[in-house]
Amino acid sequence: xxxxxxxxxxxxxxxxxxxxxxxxxxxxxxxxxxxxxxxxxxxxxxxxxxxxxxxxxxxxxxxxxxxxxxxxxxxxxxxxxxxxxxxxxxxxxxxxxxxxxxxxxxxxxxxxxxxxxxxxxxxxxxxxxxxxxxxxxxxxxxxxxxxxxxxxxxxxxxxxxxxxxxxxxxxxxxxxxxxxxxxxxxxxxxxxxxxxxxxxxxxxxxxxxxxxxx
Amino acid sequence: xxxxxxxxxxxxxxxxxxxxxxxxxxxxxxxxxxxxxxxxxxxxxxxxxxxxxxxxxxxxxxxxxxxxxxxxxxxxxxxxxxxxxxxxxxxxxxxxxxxxxxxxxxxxxxxxxxxxxxxxxxxxxxxxxxxxxxxxxxxxxxxxxxxxxxxxxxxxxxxxxxxxxxxxxxxxxxxxxxxxxxxxxxxxxxxxxxxxxxxxxxxxxxxxxxxxxxxxxxxxxxxxxxxxxxxxxxxxxxxxxxxxxxxxxxxxxxxxxxxxxxxxxxxxxxxxxxxxxxxxxxxxxxxxxxxxxxxxxxxxxxxxxxxxxxxxxxxxxxxxxxxxxxxxxxxxxxxxxxxxxxxxxxxxxxxxxxxxxxxxxxxxxxxxxxxxxxxxxxxxxxxxxxxxxxxxxxxxxxxxxxxxxxxxxxxxxxxxxxxxxxxxxxxxxxxxxxxxxxxxxxxxxxxxxxxxxxxxxxxxxxxxxxxxxxxxxxxxxxxxxxxxxxxxxxxxxxxxxxxxxxxxxxxxxxxxxxxxxxxxxxxxxxxxx
Numbered sequence: 001x002x003x004x005x006x007x008x009x010x011x012x013x014x015x016x017x018x019x020x021x022x023x024x025x026x027x028x029x030x031x032x033x034x035x036x037x038x039x040x041x042x043x044x045x046x047x048x049x050x051x052x053x054x055x056x057x058x059x060x061x062x063x064x065x066x067x068x069x070x071x072x073x074x075x076x077x078x079x080x081x082x083x084x085x086x087x088x089x090x091x092x093x094x095x096x097x098x099x100x101x102x103x104x105x106x107x108x109x110x111x112x113x114x115x116x117x118x119x120x121x122x123x124x125x126x127x128x129x130x131x132x133x134x135x136x137x138x139x140x141x142x143x144x145x146x147x148x149x150x151x152x153x154x155x156x157x158x159x160x161x162x163x164x165x166x167x168x169x170x171x172x173x174x175x176x177x178x179x180x181x182x183x184x185x186x187x188x189x190x191x192x193x194x195x196x197x198x199x200x201x202x203x204x205x206x207x208x209x210x211x212x213x214x
Numbered sequence: 215x216x217x218x219x220x221x222x223x224x225x226x227x228x229x230x231x232x233x234x235x236x237x238x239x240x241x242x243x244x245x246x247x248x249x250x251x252x253x254x255x256x257x258x259x260x261x262x263x264x265x266x267x268x269x270x271x272x273x274x275x276x277x278x279x280x281x282x283x284x285x286x287x288x289x290x291x292x293x294x295x296x297x298x299x300x301x302x303x304x305x306x307x308x309x310x311x312x313x314x315x316x317x318x319x320x321x322x323x324x325x326x327x328x329x330x331x332x333x334x335x336x337x338x339x340x341x342x343x344x345x346x347x348x349x350x351x352x353x354x355x356x357x358x359x360x361x362x363x364x365x366x367x368x369x370x371x372x373x374x375x376x377x378x379x380x381x382x383x384x385x386x387x388x389x390x391x392x393x394x395x396x397x398x399x400x401x402x403x404x405x406x407x408x409x410x411x412x413x414x415x416x417x418x419x420x421x422x423x424x425x426x427x428x429x430x431x432x433x434x435x436x437x438x439x440x441x442x443x444x445x446x447x448x449x450x451x452x453x454x455x456x457x458x459x460x461x462x463x464x465x466x467x468x469x470x471x472x473x474x475x476x477x478x479x480x481x482x483x484x485x486x487x488x489x490x491x492x493x494x495x496x497x498x499x500x501x502x503x504x505x506x507x508x509x510x511x512x513x514x515x516x517x518x519x520x521x522x523x524x525x526x527x528x529x530x531x532x533x534x535x536x537x538x539x540x541x542x543x544x545x546x547x548x549x550x551x552x553x554x555x556x557x558x559x560x561x562x563x564x565x566x567x568x569x570x571x572x573x574x575x576x577x578x579x580x581x582x583x584x585x586x587x588x589x590x591x592x593x594x595x596x597x598x599x600x601x602x603x604x605x606x607x608x609x610x611x612x613x614x615x616x617x618x619x620x621x622x623x624x625x626x627x628x629x630x631x632x633x634x635x636x637x638x639x640x641x642x643x644x645x646x647x648x649x650x651x652x653x654x655x656x657x658x659x660x661x662x663x664x665x666x667x668x669x670x671x672x673x674x675x676x677x678x679x680x681x682x683x684x685x686x687x688x689x690x691x692x693x694x695x696x697x698x699x700x701x702x703x704x705x706x707x708x709x710x711x712x713x714x715x716x717x718x719x720x721x722x723x724x725x726x727x728x729x730x731x732x733x734x735x736x737x738x739x740x741x742x743x
Binding site: 008010011012013014015016017100104106107109111140141142143144145146147156157162164172173177178181182184185186188189191192193195196199200202203206207209210 | 633660661662663665666667668669670671672673674675676678693694697699703704705706707708709710713714716717720721723724727728730731734735737738
């Protein structure tokens with residue numbers, strides 16, 4: 001392997017979107033073999049691109065730290081897809097460590113995901129369909145390389161990796177959602193600005209009062 | 215004499231005017247100058263004119279070329295149209311006289327009216343005498359002791375006298391009682407005047423102190439009926455003017471009684487008389503009487519002390535007076551200073567109280583919280599040190615600021631140039647990209663060129679959101695919840711994060727403004743108070 005160059009490109013950052021999370025479904029009629037009696041769900045925890053892209057060009061490996069009650073709780077996945085499928089009965093926090101390719105010359109980053117098996121938001125006596133029981137808990141985030149090494153820059157600019165589908169119905173992570181978020185935040189900013197103006201007026205009033213008294 | 219002279223003078227002037235007027239007409243005749251036709255009727259008028267005018271008229275038509283002015287003028291004539299009021303010379307009798315002496319005086323008003331209405335003499339009312347309790351020798355023997363401290367011999371004698379008195383038949387004593395009862399009635403009516411007068415006398419005494427001389431303590435001298443009688447007669451004669459009484463007091467030559475002795479004796483006897491009367495009365499709880507009795511307590515020792523003190527006050531030297539005054543001024547200064555410090559302290563305390571703790575102390579109780587508090591305090595301290603340099607000449611400070619800004623700008627330009635050169639040299643790829651990439655393409659590659667310096671390294675976008683102090687952060691989140699923006703954005707792209715950052719910043723400034731408003735409000739309340 002070529003020695004990693006330490007030369008970095010100043011004032012430049014490059015980012016890649018990732019999604020991480022888990023899917024879970026109850027066993028149903030057929031139970032997988034060799035599974036402890038108390039287990040109730042199949043679940044899969046994963047790290048991948050928003051559209052299922054292969055991220056192995058900059059991610060060397062992903063280490064999932066499972067609950068200590070599992071056999072061999074530290075699962076190191078060195079090739080895509082970066083995911084672990086297991087059976088279980090309870091929810092717990094999974095530690096995820098992402099290691100980058102040598103060219104990046106970066107330390108790993110760690111994040112946490114709360115494994116979710118049970119659906120929520122339904123009234124307790126609601127009859128759930130199979131579809132409702134299939135839980136999906138996914139987070140969107142972006143990995144940002146500040147001042148990447150030249151080599152990493154070369155790798156990352158081979159092809160555009162930051163594409164999101166335009167419409168909501170195409171994916172739960174789309175440009176449309178982004179616009180909605182931005183609109184929501186802008187609305188909030190507008191509200192806050194209004195209140196700031198009111199407070200500023202109050203301060204002005206107080207100061208006028210003060211100068212009158214002085 | 216004067217009046218006679220002046221009247222003679224007026225007469226002479228009149229005569230002169232008359233003669234002159236005759237003469238002038240004669241002269242005019244001689245000179246064949248035509249007199250005014252209207253002279254004859256004018257003559258009557260002339261008599262009413264002032265003398266100066268009459269004299270002036272004698273000049274005829276030959277008025278002087280220059281008016282003589284500024285000369286002494288006679289007093290102006292009274293010019294009232296009102297009728298003079300009538301005064302009448304009438305006789306009157308003075309009610310306070312024992313004889314029927316008739317005297318006369320002028321009274322305003324016509325004689326008929328004045329004689330018809332009999333008005334008592336104006337000054338009668340001032341002929342007042344003090345109502346001093348009276349006593350007979352029998353009274354004296356009955357309930358008035360000779361003296362607070364008296365010899366035993368005297369007592370024995372008195373006892374004998376009393377025995378003698380007892381032999382007198384009852385009728386006599388009853389008569390006496392009647393008399394005394396009458397006296398009582400009189401005295402009752404007069405009680406309040408006595409009280410007033412006693413206080414008045416004290417005042418008089420105060421004023422006259424300088425005249426008195428300090429009496430040396432003398433052996434106590436007995437009082438007997440005769441001397442007491444003498445004292446009372448004198449006090450009636452001189453209306454309790456103690457200084458006069460003391461001056462005239464000459465019961466036994468060479469026996470020197472001080473003014474206080476006389477007063478003590480007098481008030482004591484008065485008190486005893488009143489007490490006796492009180493006992494005789496049907497309802498002894500006559501408040502007026504008992505009031506009077508308590509008022510008649512005369513403390514000789516105190517009185518002497520008081521006079522001594524006043525004497526001393528009067529005998530102070532000017533230097534002493536000046537010193538006392540200066541001390542008084544000093545004392546007043548101290549008082550003012552003390553008041554000032556008290557108010558200042560109060561205002562200071564108020565100032566110290568006003569900033570109330572915003573957050574609970576709980577967040578600082580853990581070790582983590584403590585270190586955080588320490589850090590924030592340190593940064594604040596550092597900031598303050600930077601923010602508040604020593605006071606300078608504002609002009610030079612401004613110049614320096616501008617200079618520094620210039621230097622900084624130059625440095626920045628240089629740095630940018632250097633960086634651009636480096637990029638060109640070191641990174642042909644980026645150079646290429648900069649040339650050809652559209653913003654959209656840049657976005658697709660997730661590329662961003664920052665203007666400010668960034669720290670190298672890799673991180674998740676979500677962890678790069680700036681965080682605030684825990685107290686502020688909780689407030690921000692609560693405000694976000696209020697605005698229904700509490701949920702974490704589903705898509706943390708760079709644009710969304712930028713917006714979020716902006717929102718957080720705005721909320722932070724909002725919070726700061728809020729704090730300032732609260733502070734100003736509290737201040738204005740204090741001022742308002």
